[in-house]
């Protein structure tokens with residue numbers, strides 16, 4: 001059995017955990033170590049099984065806990081091999097050098113029974129990636145914080161059993177909302193975030209039977225509402241798998257039989 005949990009998602013913090021047998025991997029650390037520990041405990045996954053932390057990008061809602069996590073737990077942190085170029089954001093995390101590991105985009109990394117492959121995302125944080133993770137014959141996709149859906153992402157989505165997929169904003173709410181004009185443009189732009197419509201459009205390309213569950217993640221507190229996304233799913237989603245809308249900051253856990 002593969003256990004997994006969305007420890008939390010949204011602008012206040014993002015973190016995911018996947019466990020198989022005696023190993024777990026953590027994806028992003030947008031919470032304090034104390035919060036991560038509390039949320040991992042809630043998932044009934046033993047914190048001591050965590051073998052590695054993988055970071056998608058250095059925005060604080062994904063990376064703010066990474067330094068303390070590494071220093072206190074001694075668990076290695078995997079980052080894009082060029083992340084050093086973003087020196088200030090990277091060095092301010094103070095991840096000890098001996099716990100800093102690098103991955104090359106597209107080159108799979110093995111951690112226990114996990115194979116983790118990164119792919120480029122389009123986002124306003126240098127060297128942003130998403131992850132495609134396989135365990136035995138099951139696969140997960142983490143796709144958030146990208147302004148554009150690219151063919152590679154669709155390819156991975158089609159091969160995944162579980163998708164953590166960004167649905168950041170409702171277009172009308174963002175347009176009519178309180179954000180300044182520039183920020184509205186940034187979010188909707190090619191280096192921004194995926195809208196509810198973008199997420200559904202991606203899912204509607206899925207005619208394979210691979211995907212079992214989709215979690216709509218990283219909902220904006222200001223520019224999205226669960227009921228609006230739910231209405232859109234009812235109206236527009238052709239793909240007929242199980243969907244869960246992750247409320248901002250909430251915890252979700254489940255498992256896959258293998």
Ligand SMILES: [Zn+2]
Pocket residue numbers: 010011014059061062145218
């Ligand atoms: Zn984010």
Ligand SMILES: [Zn+2]
Pocket residue numbers: 057059123125145
């Ligand atoms: Zn981001």
